Amino acid sequence: MATTVNGKPKNGQKIAVKRLSKNSGQKVAEFKNEVVLAAKLRHKNLVKLLGFCVAQKKRYLSVSQTKQASLNWQIRCNIIVGIARGLLYLHEDSPLKVIHRGLKSSNILLDEHMNPKISDFGLAKLFGVDQIQGDTKRIIGTYGYMAPEYVITGHYSVKSDIYSFGVLVLETVSGQRNRFCKQLQLEEAWRLWNDNKTLDFVDTTLQNDFPIDEVTKCIHIALLCIQDDAALRPRMSSIVAALNGQAICLPTPKPPNYFGANILEDNDSLGNKTITNLHPRD
Structure with missing residues (x-):
């Protein structure tokens, strides 16, 4: 599990800090993967990585500030x-x-x-x-x-x-x-x-x-x-x-089917559960 809170370092810049709890399912390899990709990718609609910290089994990411508001x-x-x-x-x-x-x-x-x-x-x-x-x-x-x-x-x-x-x-x-x-x-x-x-x-x-x-x-x-x-x-x-308004013919969507009753009933996340007996398609 991770929490994101606002922060303000000494230079006055407003940032958001993501802190992973000790019970987080994210492994060290996944944390490193996130840091590397966030540092390499550059786009105005991707979060910008400002820094990270790993100390005493605690992991932090600092990114641009978040905001909540009523949305029209x-x-x-x-x-x-x-x-x-x-x-x-x-x-x-x-x-x-x-x-x-x-x-x-x-x-x-x-x-x-x-x-x-x-x-x-x-x-x-x-x-x-x-x-x-x-x-x-x-x-x-x-x-x-x-x-x-x-x-x-x-x-x-x-x-x-x-x-x-x-x-x-x-x-x-x-x-x-x-x-x-x-x-x-x-x-x-x-x-x-x-x-x-x-x-x-x-x-x-x-x-x-x-x-x-x-x-x-x-x-x-x-x-x-x-x-x-x-x-x-x-x-x-x-x-x-x-x-963006380009004239594109959108096909008729098919109805969504319920596919997961036998996998998960009441939980919101699969976490680290695995599925065996895979049946790959061609």
Whole structure:
């Protein structure tokens, strides 16, 4: 487990400090991985590493300051677009092809201008230029954000991050965190979209003060991102283009299926649990 608090060093700069508890599931190798990647990657929508400390089995990361505030639609839209641009950089534009694997709401920090910063690269994996997919027997992450192919078989790819991005978009639009172990939120979003009642999914605190076409498009993109078949999920470049207003024909999303009843029922995170008897696909 990690906590993030604001700090202010002697030079007066406002920072956020992430402190890992002694009971954290993050191993030393993962902490080092996070430090190395955060130091090498440079993008306005990725958190900037200012320093780190390892002392007496305590681990700290200092990054740019976070902020909490009531979010109107324009801010929410900017957050969605910023996260998409950050992922596009990781997947396609960075010198290092990176799969984040830990994308969730608590790993999106906001600076003083409400710009989103993707953080926590402890689970991130580097891919070769021509590498498409990786496999692992150690399934780690937060339930609800992990793609079905990762939970069930251990396969991960850029499409795994895109699934997590879709969940984040639905959370941002609805104002609700995805804590439904039976995917009720995802199923509700698709059902309302399919019944032409998409706006019933939108956060009521927005009081209908938003452009309908823009909100509908964000939900449509999110539903494409959370499709069970990874091959049907859009690329990050297509998502960014659509969010930026380019004329792109968005296909009809298929309904999300419940895939995890036999893996996790009441817990929010899989932690360090592993899945055996993997069945890799061709």
